[in-house]
Amino acid sequence: MSHFDFDIIIIGAGVGGLTCGALLAQRGLKVLVVEKNRKVGGCCTSFRRKGFTFDVSVQSIGECHRGGRIWRLLDRLELLKEIQFVRLEPAREYHFPDRKISQYSDLDSHIDHLSSQFPKEFKGIREVYSTFGRLFREIMEMPPSLDWFDTKTFRSRYPLYYRWKDKTLQDLLDQLIVDPKLKTILSVRSSYALMPPQWISLVAMSSLEMSYFEGGVYCVKGRMExxxxxxxxxxxxxxxxxxxxxxxxxxxxEGRKAFGIRTGKGVEYTGRVIVSNCDATLTFCGLVDEGVLPSRFLSRLKGMKPSFSYYISYLGIEGSLDEELPCTNNEIFSDYDLLVEYDALSKNQLLSNPSFYLLAPSLVNPDHAGEGLSTLCLSLKVPFAYSRTWDDDVRKDLSQRLLEKASRMIPNLRDRIVVMADSTPMTIERMTNNRWGSAYGWAQYPRQAGIYRLNRATPIEDLYLTGHWTSPGGGISAVVASGEITSDLIWNRLSG
Ligand SMILES: Cc1cc2nc3c(=O)[nH]c(=O)nc-3n(C[C@H](O)[C@H](O)[C@H](O)COP(=O)(O)OP(=O)(O)OC[C@H]3O[C@@H](n4cnc5c(N)ncnc54)[C@H](O)[C@@H]3O)c2cc1C
Structure with missing residues (x-):
């Protein structure tokens, strides 16, 4: 009989924490999940306002197709019958100043479509996607519960990964593509990680791009939560x-070994293994004494950068959007030079005409709005320090800017508003404890992606990580992967 209260204690009921917890409970371990909010789900929750339903953050996800990562998890937990997904085709429309690109899930058609617009670049386009595909396959072949990094065999087993592990998407595009506009078009999905092609790890981008091409993009029928x-x-x-x-x-x-947690109410629970699903800086610099950590680990951690965040305006409006918006997810770029915008963000500024997202969730889930009504979700990338207070004036300014932009696609939008709510990086930080409202954990720079991401086994014995601050990274399918891998690692350790 163990002298611990639980086998596993998980801090945080985000998707990463719940996946890890459910899989370990399925293996017969005694699991406790402790969540600071009233609801579980972390970033993946929903709210209602005046009869409208809004998903707070997550709008669409990958890997829900038969055999995809989320499908496999639901299958393993015998939950497939209890949830339905709606496939988005096209996944998104990207509006540039001089053209619109619709991104369908079929890769060959996508390549043909781009090649017809840039005929001289046909070979380069094919090669870009072939590199993404081959890299993605290597990543998929990596054994899940192996510590990815066996330095002796790594290079020969994963040669392409080894070659590109320190490179950015731009490094690949510069080798294969000439036209700068095409380079941007080939990079559009890097905005899913809130990074320009010049900063995002090629390894991270390959996973992101190919997981969507292999399986498509989905919404949960009903609410994301x-x-x-x-x-x-x-x-x-x-x-x-x-x-x-x-x-x-x-x-x-005790020493360098974790054995329990204490809650704000002063209650202590002991566990053989502790798993943190919450912000990594909070975990190591708030929940434990920094003094127990090796100085190299601590100085690396303090030098790491979280991803940017969003300002979001949620609207419940009168009328349908079927005619104005044939596609649910729209991303509107005011320029082809993505780096200019991100450079401004890194100085805590916004361009006067920044790119933005215009999503119409009720086109997929009509029950988010009543009869003859619709929902919209307008958003901008923003850094936490854009404002110190995020007071009413700042929020009003941003929501008005978004409304003005969206009104170009939806005439009379202002007159149609029934309800309006918003969320800032500070709201996201308060809601999730994710530092600076980071949407995806550590930003996917080459030095913070793939094998360089924070290890799930920490320098404190019996303390592990799950979720978007460890590998593979941010996004729902990635945190499901992290939950699975952490649960395997813990199971192997406890049963071995
Ligand atoms: C605005 C926005 C839009 C996004 N859009 C998408 C999208 O469309 N598709 C997609 O795939 N991904 C999207 N993402 C990213 C995705 O939501 C996250 O990467 C993912 O949900 C993170 O899951 P997680 O389990 O790592 O952590 P979280 O969801 O952050 O959960 C952590 C949990 O820990 C709890 N917690 C923290 N500290 C404590 C504590 N001390 N004690 C107890 N509990 C604690 C929190 O309350 C929270 O419930 C978006 C994110 C944001 C913010």
């Missing part, structure tokens, strides 16, 4: 416990 709620339900059915409204304020450590 159905997914984490199902994971919680399963975890409880399997004997696990979920405590909500309880902030963890301390990870209990």
């Amino acid at each position: 159905t997914f984490p709620r199902l994971l919680m339900k399963k975890l409880i059915q399997l004997g696990g416990q979920v405590l909500t409204n309880q902030q963890v304020t301390r990870i209990l450590v």
